[in-house]
Amino acid sequence: MAKYTADQIAKWFLAYNRKTYEDEDADLISNLKLQKLLYYAQGTFLGLTGHKLFGDPIVAWEHGPVVEKIYHQYKAYKGNGIVFTDDFDFSQIGEEDTEILKSVYETFGQYSAWKLRNMTHAETPWQVTPQNNEIDPHIIQKYFLEHYIES
Numbered sequence: 001m002a003k004y005t006a007d008q009i010a011k012w013f014l015a016y017n018r019k020t021y022e023d024e025d026a027d028l029i030s031n032l033k034l035q036k037l038l039y040y041a042q043g044t045f046l047g048l049t050g051h052k053l054f055g056d057p058i059v060a061w062e063h064g065p066v067v068e069k070i071y072h073q074y075k076a077y078k079g080n081g082i083v084f085t086d087d088f089d090f091s092q093i094g095e096e097d098t099e100i101l102k103s104v105y106e107t108f109g110q111y112s113a114w115k116l117r118n119m120t121h122a123e124t125p126w127q128v129t130p131q132n133n134e135i136d137p138h139i140i141q142k143y144f145l146e147h148y149i150e151s
Contacts (some may be wrong), residue, residue, distance in 0.1 A: 006038060006067045008092065009054050010074075012101055015088035016132050025027035028081020029109075031074040032063060036116035040108045042137075043125075045100055047144035051104070052137060053097070060129035063083035064120035079113075123147075 013034060020026040029037070038058070045053035058065045074082050093101065108116060122127050124143050129135045145151075 002052040003097065004054045004093065006054040006056035006070050007073070009038060009041055009101070010034055010067075010070045011084070011086060011088050012090070012093055012098075013041075013105065013109075014082055014084035014089070016101070016105060018084050020105075026109075028083065030079055030081055030113045031071060031077055032079065033109075033116060034074065034082065035066045035071060035114035036064060036113065036120060037104060037108060038067050038070065039120060039140075040116075041101060041104045043140045043144040044104050044148065045097075046137060046141035047149035048100060050141070053100075054128055055132040058137075058140070060126050060131055060133055060135050062131065064117045065135055139140070 014029060017026060017029045021028060038054075042053050042058060045051070054067075056067050059068055060066075061063070077083075085096045092100065092136055125135045128139065
């Protein structure tokens with residue numbers, strides 16, 4: 001059972017990025033980058049907890065893993081940064097989960113959207129999944145345990 005929706009996690013990344021943008025002059029997140037952050041957040045969460053962070057499927061698209069619902073929500077921005085003006089209540093995400101999301105943001109958010117795209121293309125979950133099919137969460141979890149999660 002997933003704790004959150006992909007929409008909640010996407011908005012967390014966009015709101016956190018807005019806060020970082022104001023404090024540290026960070027770049028806005030594009031839709032492509034947001035998709036990769038969602039994938040890395042899901043993989044990290046699966047690896048650490050054995051549970052899904054969000055229930056929405058991640059699909060193997062041409063440019064890497066995508067949560068289709070979120071893609072369509074922000075596709076009007078095309079390759080530009082998403083200007084996020086919504087109010088977001090950070091308390092809706094638990095403290096431990098927030099720490100995981102911050103870690104994902106700090107680890108993967110430093111890279112450009114295209115660097116993240118290329119990283120996902122070099123990883124087993126995307127490589128073994130036929131295009132336009134859901135990437136099996138068990139494959140994501142196994143990959144993250146082997147490559148990203150320190151035991």
